[in-house]
Amino acid sequence: MNRKTLSLIVLLAALTLMLAACPAATPAEPTTAGEPAAPSADQPAAETGTRTVTFMAEATTRGHDANAVAYCEEQTGIDVEVVNGPESATDRLALYLQFFGAGSGDIDAMQIDVIWPGILAEHLVDLRPYLSDEQYESYFERIVLNNTVDGALVGIPWFTDAGLLYYRTDLLEKYGFDGPPDTWAELEEMAQTIQDGERAENPDFWGFVWQGAAYEGLTCDALEWQFSWNGGTIVEPDGTISINNPNAAAAFDMAASWVGTISPPGVVSYMEEDARGVWQAGNAAFMRNWPYAYSLGNAEGSEIAGNLAVVPLPKGGEDGQNADTLGGWQMAVSRYSDDVDAAAEFAVCMTSYEAQKIRAIEGSMLPTIGDLYSDEEVLAAQPFFAQLYDVFAGGAVARPSTVTGEDYNQVSTIYFTEVNRVLTGQQTGQQAVEAIEQQLQSLLGQ
Ligand code: GLC
Numbered sequence: 001m002n003r004k005t006l007s008l009i010v011l012l013a014a015l016t017l018m019l020a021a022c023p024a025a026t027p028a029e030p031t032t033a034g035e036p037a038a039p040s041a042d043q044p045a046a047e048t049g050t051r052t053v054t055f056m057a058e059a060t061t062r063g064h065d066a067n068a069v070a071y072c073e074e075q076t077g078i079d080v081e082v083v084n085g086p087e088s089a090t091d092r093l094a095l096y097l098q099f100f101g102a103g104s105g106d107i108d109a110m111q112i113d114v115i116w117p118g119i120l121a122e123h124l125v126d127l128r129p130y131l132s133d134e135q136y137e138s139y140f141e142r143i144v145l146n147n148t149v150d151g152a153l154v155g156i157p158w159f160t161d162a163g164l165l166y167y168r169t170d171l172l173e174k175y176g177f178d179g180p181p182d183t184w185a186e187l188e189e190m191a192q193t194i195q196d197g198e199r200a201e202n203p204d205f206w207g208f209v210w211q212g213a214a215y216e217g218l219t220c221d222a223l224e225w226q227f228s229w230n231g232g233t234i235v236e237p238d239g240t241i242s243i244n245n246p247n248a249a250a251a252f253d254m255a256a257s258w259v260g261t262i263s264p265p266g267v268v269s270y271m272e273e274d275a276r277g278v279w280q281a282g283n284a285a286f287m288r289n290w291p292y293a294y295s296l297g298n299a300e301g302s303e304i305a306g307n308l309a310v311v312p313l314p315k316g317g318e319d320g321q322n323a324d325t326l327g328g329w330q331m332a333v334s335r336y337s338d339d340v341d342a343a344a345e346f347a348v349c350m351t352s353y354e355a356q357k358i359r360a361i362e363g364s365m366l367p368t369i370g371d372l373y374s375d376e377e378v379l380a381a382q383p384f385f386a387q388l389y390d391v392f393a394g395g396a397v398a399r400p401s402t403v404t405g406e407d408y409n410q411v412s413t414i415y416f417t418e419v420n421r422v423l424t425g426q427q428t429g430q431q432a433v434e435a436i437e438q439q440l441q442s443l444l445g446q
Contacts, residue, residue, distance in 0.1 A: 050079055051077070051078045051079065051339060051342040052078070052079045052080075052081060052339075052342075053078050053079070053080050053081070053108045053109055053337075053339065053342050053343045053346045054080075054081045054083060054106060054107050054108050054109070055069070055080050055081065055082050055083065055107075055108065055109045055110065055346065056083050056084075056085045056096075056107045056109075056110040056111070057069075057082050057083070057084060057085065057111060058084065058085070058111070059084055059085060059086060059087035059273075060084060060087075061082050061084055062296075062363060063362055063363070064295075064358060064359045064361075064362035064363030064365065065082070065359070065363070066082075067358050067362060068350060068355045068358045068359050069082060069350075071349075071354065071355055071358060072346055072349035072350055072355060075349050076342075076345050076346060076349055078342050078345065078346050080346060083107065085110075085111075087271060087272070087273060088213075088215045088216070088217070088271060089113050089215065089216040089217065090215040090216045090409075090412075090413075091215075092113075093113070093116060093119070093216075093409060096110065096112075096120065096123075099334070099336075100120070100123040100334070100336070103336050104336060105334065105336040105337050105338045107334060107337075108333065108334060108337035108338070108339060108340075108342070108343035108346075109331060109332065109333050109334070109337075109343040109346055109347050110331075110332055110334065111158060111329040111330065111331060111332070112124075112154075112155050112329065112330050112332045113216075113327070113328075113329060113330075114143070114146060114147075114160075114161075114326065114327060114328040114329065114330065114401070115216075115399055115401035115408055115412070116155075116401070116408075117146060117147050117148075117149050117154050117155060117330075117401075118149060118401060118402065118404075118405035118406050118408060119405075119406055119408060119409060120154065120332070121149035121150070121152065121154045123334060123335055123336070124152075124154040124155065124332045124333065124334065124335060125154075125332075125333040125334070125335055125337075125340055125343075125344060126151075126152035126153055126154065127153050127154070127155070127156050127331075127332075127333060127344055127347060127348070128152070128153040130344040130345065130347070130348050131153075131156065131348055135348070135351075135352065135353075136153075138353065138369045138370070138371065139156075139157045139351075139368050139369060140157065140160065140368055140369075140370060140393060140394065142394055143157040143160060143328065143330075143368055144157060146398075146401075146402065147330050154330075154332060155330025155331060155332040156330055156331045156332075156347055156348065156351040157328070157330055157351065157368030158328075158329050158330050158331045158350060158351050158356070158368060159328055159329055159356070159359065159365040159366050159367065159368060160326070160327070160328035160366045160367070160368050160392060160396075161290045161291065161326070161327030161328045161329075161366060161396075162290070162291070162324040162325065162326060162327065162366070162388070162391050162392055162396040163220055163221065163224050163288060163289070163290065163313055163323075163324045163325045163327070163396075164288070164289065164290065164291060164310040164311070164312065164313065164324060164388075165180065165181075165187075165286060165287075165288060165310065165311050165312065165313045165314065166279065166286065166287040166288070166289060166293065166294075166297070166308055166309070166310050167180045167285065167286050167308070167309060167310075167311070168194075168284075168285050168286075168304065168307055168308060169307050169308060169309050170307040171194050171198070171285050171307075172190070172194075172285075174194075174197075175190070175193055175194050175197060177190055180309070180311045181314050182314060182315060183314050183315050183316070183317060183318065183320070184225075184228065184254060184314045184315070184316060185317075186314065187208065187286060187314050188207075188258070188262060190207075190285070190286075191207025191208045191262040191285050191286055192207055192261070192262055194207060194285040195207040195262060195285065198285075202282075202283065204281075204283045205283050205284070205285075206262065206263060206264050206278065206283060206284050206285075207261075207262030207263065207284070207285050207286060208258060208262045208263050208284065208285065208286040208287070208288075209263060209264070209267060209270065209274075209275040209278045209279055209284045209286070209287045209288075210263065210267060210270065210275055210287065210288035210289075211270055211271055211272060211274075211275060211288065211289075212255075212259070212263075212267040212268040212269065212270050212420065212423050213268065213269045213270055213271050213274075213420070214416050214417055214420040215271065215416060216412055216416065217271055217272060218416040218419055218420060219399060219412045219415055219416045219419075220325040220327060220399070221255075221288060221325075222251075222252065222255070222415070222416070222419045223323070223325050223397060223399060224288070224313050224323045224324065224325050224397070225251035225252065225254065225255050225316075225323075226247065226248040226251040226252070227321070227323035227397050228251070228313065228314065228315050228316040228320050228321060228322065228323040229247040229248070229250060229251045229254075229316030229317070229320050230247050230316065230319070230320055230321065231245055231247035231248035231250075231251055231316075232245060232247075232248065233397065233398070233399070233400055234399075234400050234411065234415060234436070234440075235400040235403055235404055235411065235440065235444070236400070236403070237400075237402070237403055238403075239403055239444075239446075241437055241440045241441060241444065241446060243415075243433050243436045243437050243440065244433045244434055244436070244437040245433065246430075247316070248429070248433050249428070249429035249430040249432065249433045250429060251316065251429070252419055252422040252423075252429035252432055252433075253422065253428065253429040255419075255422070255423060256422050256423050256425065256429070259423055259424075259425075264278070267423075268420065268423045268424050272289055272290065272293075275287050275288070275289055276289060276293050276296065276297075279293070279297070279304070280293075280296065280297055280302050280303060280304060281303055282303035282304050288313060290327060291310070291364050291365065291366050291384075292363060292364060292365060293364075294308070294310060294364040294382070294384065295362065295363055295364035295381075295382070309384075310384050310388070311388075312324050312388070312391055323397050324391050324395070324396045324397065325396060325397050325398075325399065326396035326397060326398045326399070327396075328366070328368070331346075331347035331350050331351050332347070333347055351368070353369055353371070353372065356368065356369055356372055357372060357375065357377070357378060360372055360378045360381070360382060360385070361377060361378055361381040361382070362381075364381075364382050366385070366392050370393060373385050373386065373389050373392070373393070399412070404444065407443060407444060410443055411440060411443065411444075414436055414439045414440060414443070415436055418432040418435050418436045418439075419432060
């Protein structure tokens with residue numbers, strides 16, 4: 001059993017125990033949209049004057065998160081207890097659904113993925129009434145629309161994400177390359193050349209690391225491969241199931257050909273942190289990952305500090321396109337929280353300009369407030385924010401979560417399971433696109 005599975009089991013066990021020990025965890029009356037919940041009379045917090053909010057955050061709380069939480073504790077006077085969630089987005093969704101299914105108020109506030117509003121809306125509070133018009137209007141509109149379900153703002157945009165190609169500037173120079181690759185074919189060639197050269201000194205060196213495990217992260221990577229070859233978005237915004245096309249099939253075969261050549265055989269079970277571990281130890285020329293890996297790569301103690309840069313992911317062929325999957329997380333509040341008002345106040349603070357600024361400067365987390373991309377202190381810390389503004393502000397490729405709504409997690413599970421089977425040599429790209437199409441047709445009733 002690996003470390004991640006173990007921590008999930010520990011969390012689930014903790015949940016079971018908490019529920020057993022806490023008979024009062026019956027669902028609170030759901031808050032009516034548009035009307036902030038009245039504080040309940042029997043709250044111990046009100047008696048002591050101390051309000052406490054439990055917040056389920058990242059898998060590993062890093063400095064920037066702790067500092068943003070500390071800032072909000074000071075601003076609001078609320079005590080925040082941070083609980084770390086599972087790293088895998090797929091496991092995290094399962095955990096949230098367990099909490100919600102039990103009507104548990106043990107977690108008051110949580111971060112939710114950009115693909116989940118349709119799945120989780122019924123369990124979340126409408127946060128629009130807690131936001132000033134000014135703050136509400138400061139966010140990227142695309143994300144606000146994404147997070148609005150039946151008129152309720154079920155998550156406040158906290159940070160956005162886009163898949164990026166990381167490359168080693170020192171190694172590109174060492175092997176005589178002028179700049180990063182423009183197409184996947186160029187990446188393959190550069191990765192192979194650098195890997196061949198570095199292997200002489202370092203047997204652990206690989207050309208390219210990415211996310212190949214069967215979980216939500218693979219959906220993000222594989223969507224980039226297929227979209228870059230003009231292979232569509234699995235289910236198009238109008239509901240058409242478009243996955244069965246030769247470009248998507250060829251894109252999956254391309255990625256399968258990397259396994260064991262320019263990418264480690266184990267990449268088929270990598271998540272973000274596995275890829276970053278290899279990369280940050282100085283053992284890879286290229287990495288596909290999200291912006292959070294930028295400031296960690298440059299942090300003190302990193303083997304590669306000062307020797308990395310980012311660009312959009314490569315195009316398919318010459319007539320292909322750059323494709324960076326849109327990710328990102330929202331602050332949400334559980335309807336079953338014992339103190340919805342405190343949790344909402346905390347969520348409003350964590351998504352404010354100041355808190356987002358802390359996380360942008362210290363953690364290279366992409367803000368959801370356009371003005372932060374022209375803030376001088378932010379740009380001084382993260383120059384790539386300006387360079388890739390167009391991608392971050394709206395150019396990233398969305399997964400089909402709005403059109404498939406409540407079914408999205410099943411759509412993604414079908415997709416990443418079949419793509420993973422291509423990566424592990426169990427089927428071809430063509431077999432995968434046919435299998436995905438067939439399962440999506442029966443799931444979505446087409
Ligand atoms: C990142 C993205 C998120 C995505 C996840 C997949 O956290 O922000 O949207 O679902 O990666 O691993």
